Amino acid sequence: MDPGYDPEMPLGRPLQGLDGIEGAASGLPSDRLVRRRFVLRSLRRSPTFLTGAGILLFWIVMAAVSTHLTKFGPDSIDPYHTLAGPSGLHWFGTDENGRDVLSRTLAGARTVLVIAPLATLLCLLMGGTIGLIAGFFKGYADEILMRFVDVLLSLPVIIAAIVIVTVLGHSLPNIILTIAILFTAPVARTIRSAVVSEREKEYVQAARLRGEHAPYIMGAEILPNILGPIIVEGTVRLGYAVFTAATLSFLGFGLTAPSPDWGLTISNDYQYIQGSWWTVLFPAMALASLVVGANLLADGLRKALEE
């Protein structure tokens, strides 16, 4: 089935199609409402988006309530049943301290689901501000801010993250801040290019002629019209943030034991992989499902907003 086909399309189309009207029309709130309804409709029909949203929702629920659902606490030690294989009692087996792998795998979603969304929000805020200012004012402000962004992009993310975390120390707020700083640069670039293409449109020029000041035009006129790219950028960054947070904890630059965090668990239990595969495989699968889910969500959203 072609997801592009939609009986309501003719309503949405003229807004994008006619070049002369486009600039003025897309600035109106009522047109944005029509567009939003259209996007929501195509999201409801996108299997990619729905699968991603489902996986993400599952892990959010598990992070919130899993400790009430499982028979064992994620930290409860049982010295008589260490490294026991999957059984009726311990569905996913136990680890080297006799802790239930199922409980730990489900509870392991917590740390990542705190770090990644907070880091994403923070990088959208910082990168969005830089991008808006650079794109709106152009000239010197643009030049200086974008060179700063280029410097941030001069190191691969993981390398830069290791350096920053080594300096700041491995606490939860520091990890969030590190990921947010590193993702500020790509967000700023995306938002800047969205603003640059928006600022020449008629509705912005109209606002300037009305004598509106710059912060108003940026916040109340341009921002609502670039929400699409911002949302897409946010979901893409969410996937990367999960990736980076998990990698940092795997490398030992994240949380410390006894947290059931997936990256940390895989790093700690990797030494038992030959005899006790369940200690590594289940957290690995859980982490893989979360990153794939976040990226499916991003992909579905992007397609729906680009149509």
Added chain:
Amino acid sequence: MTRLIVRRLLFIIPTLLVVSLLIVVMEEIVPGDVGREILGPYAPAQVAALDHTLGADKPIVQRYIDWLGGFLTLHWGESPISQQPVFSLTMQRLWNSAQLAALALVIIIPTSIVLGVIAALRRDGIADRIITIASLSLTVVPEFVSGAVLILLFAITLRLFPYPPTIPPGAGPLTRIHYMLLPVIPLMFVELGYIARMARADMIDALAMPYVRTATLKGLSRRRVILVHALRNALAPTVTVIGTQVGWLLGGLVVVEKLFIYPGIGYLMYQSATLKDVKVLEATVLVIAAIYMFSNLAADVIVALLNPRVRFGR
């Protein structure tokens, strides 16, 4: 063309200086004092003496200038922790990583371009969907997750690869390659999706171009139209993506080399960060940053060369 290169070099050099400054500042902030790190907390007099011989008690600006002068003349000093000369250690590890990365790129680039082109030719068909979803999923999974699963599957269960996956000292080149194949796969997965997706999009664009229609109407075979006319023009943006992916590859090396305990520059960087061996950390980070920025520059130059408008004049 020359202007592009000169302008980029004028950016790369100050950026490397900024990165080096950041790391020196970090040396200042990182908790713990150099002499104390080596001798332990129970010998304050010896600590002060060692700090003096290492020059750790000089003011920071003086130390930065000394360090920079030494770094530029390739006198990178000795690691206070492992007592090895930093320059030869870094270069030897870089060479090991280069072998791993080269093997990865040799496999990744053709595979992902072929997959991308197949997906483009079968656009919206089953092959396209499978390639798109599989490569997207493999791309976003962290290297240590796919690496651990691969070890479990191919080394432990199927016994196709040796476990433990660390190369024994004195192994011959064929044994080394056998050991290196498994760590290369997670690196490959991470790159696969980006390059394949780019190749697919570029190929779709290229196939819609008038020159492809002209070539088809001229009576050329489909194979010739695709391989000669469309592919060459489709490859330019793909090359840029490969250039920028070198960054992911370098980041991935840290993770993969830690998982497989492979003695490369990524593992060295990881170890020096854990041990707070700032000298080695500085060297490895600067080398990685330089490689990263120059590979991005090289990608831009290649794209410019592939573009006839740039190649002929202007």
